[in-house]
Amino acid sequence: xxxxxxxHDAFGQGGVARMLSVKTSLLxxxxxxxxxxxxxxxxxxxxxxxxxxxxxxxxxxxxxLRLSSLLYFRKLKRAIxxxxxxxxxxxxxxxxxxxxxxxxLNIPVIFESHSIDFIPFLNTKNKFLVLxxxxxxxxxxxALNRVDKIVTLSKSQSFFLHLDNAVxxxxxxxxxxxxxAELTSKRVIAMGRLVESxxxxxxxxxxxxxxxxxxxxxxxxxxxxxxxxxxxxxxxAYNLDGxxxxxxxxxxxxxxxxDYAFMIHTSxxxxxxxxxxxxxxxxxxxxxxxxxxxxxxxxxxxxxxxxIENDDLNAFAEKxxxxxxxxxxxxxxxxxxxxxxxxxxxxxxxxxxxxxxVSLQRS
Numbered sequence: 322x323x324x325x326x327x328x329h330d331a332f333g334q335g336g337v338a339r340m341l342s343v344k345t346s347l348l349x350x351x352x353x354x355x356x357x358x359x360x361x362x363x364x365x366x367x368x369x370x371x372x373x374x375x376x377x378x379x380x381x382x383x384x385x386l387r388l389s390s391l392l393y394f395r396k397l398k399r400a401i402x403x404x405x406x407x408x409x410x411x412x413x414x415x416x417x418x419x420x421x422x423x424x425x426l427n428i429p430v431i432f433e434s435h436s437i438d439f440i441p442f443l444n445t446k447n448k449f450l451v452l453x454x455x456x457x458x459x460x461x462x463x464a465l466n467r468v469d470k471i472v473t474l475s476k477s478q479s480f481f482l483h484l485d486n487a488v489x490x491x492x493x494x495x496x497x498x499x500x501x502a503e504l505t506s507k508r509v510i511a512m513g514r515l516v517e518s519x520x521x522x523x524x525x526x527x528x529x530x531x532x533x534x535x536x537x538x539x540x541x542x543x544x545x546x547x548x549x550x551x552x553x554x555x556x557x558a559y560n561l562d563g564x565x566x567x568x569x570x571x572x573x574x575x576x577x578x579x580d581y582a583f584m585i586h587t588s589x590x591x592x593x594x595x596x597x598x599x600x601x602x603x604x605x606x607x608x609x610x611x612x613x614x615x616x617x618x619x620x621x622x623x624x625x626x627x628x629i630e631n632d633d634l635n636a637f638a639e640k641x642x643x644x645x646x647x648x649x650x651x652x653x654x655x656x657x658x659x660x661x662x663x664x665x666x667x668x669x670x671x672x673x674x675x676x677x678x679v680s681l682q683r684s
Contacts, residue, residue, distance in 0.1 A: 515546030
């Protein structure tokens with residue numbers, strides 16, 4: 322079966338690119354599917370590795386809606402016709418991803434919903450942002466009515482979006498570690514793009530309180546992004562340069578995850594964060610905010626980590642301190658994390674994807 326993925330960025334360092342590399346490679350290797358990818362973001366060498374049989378075509382798209390956008394969709398439709406796929410997966414949850422649903426194609430189309438772009442505007446009173454939220458929700462509903470299947474990453478996401486017809490296929494725990502971290506170090510890890518939605522500003526606020534009680538503990542933040550300079554300035558302003566380090570993203574997480582005691586995660590919203598799953602697969606408990614929408618389906622609070630009421634910085638700091646102070650607690654939670662995350666076994670989840678593709682195949 323020939324499957325075409327349409328995404329914003331197959332070359333980047335984010336979770337979508339990571340999962341694209343894992344899923345497409347396994348679909349090719351295990352089931353013999355022929356995979357093509359069209360990526361519209363910045364062209365570069367892929368950060369993650371893809372199977373050598375997979376073709377990645379770069380098709381530049383304008384960064385904002387303007388007349389040249391019409392040319393992009395025209396080129397996209399022509400590329401699809403030339404590739405002649407049996408099925409298309411749209412895993413671009415930006416504006417052009419929704420608009421792609423309106424291209425007339427006599428091919429089964431799956432929309433893979435891996436983010437909810439109007440969450441940041443839910444509680445706003447700004448009239449412009451209220452209008453933007455209304456527009457995005459309407460566009461989202463109209464677009465998804467035009468596709469054959471909608472895939473969400475969690476039941477919570479389907480419920481939040483009022484999608485009664487969605488197929489839930491979580492991200493897989495791809496790393497499948499056979500080793501667990503000892504959790505005896507005095508180092509805590511955080512990972513993710515350095516952008517506002519990931520909540521690193523409030524993470525540093527929290528760590529400021531941790532440092533007062535446990536000055537010998539260290540936080541390492543792995544990531545790249547637009548907030549890098551802002552975070553460095555905040556760290557220096559709080560005199561935490563000896564307690565917090567910001568490090569570059571890395572492909573091979575096995576090289577460093579074994580060296581940490583646990584993970585903290587402070588996003589304002591998430592659908593199904595891979596970095597949490599990756600950490601748990603090495604037996605690291607996780608402290609995270611219970612933000613919309615999918616973390617509660619990964620972390621079992623009190624068992625393999627802690628979910629904190631969103632934006633309760635004091636509670637977050639207290640639970641973090643409890644893991645620092647009690648090594649037996651974090652080792653027990655780490656053991657549970659290692660076991661519990663196996664319910665997202667990569668082979669099982671890829672089989673669900675394969676079954677979905679086969680069900681849509683037209684004779």
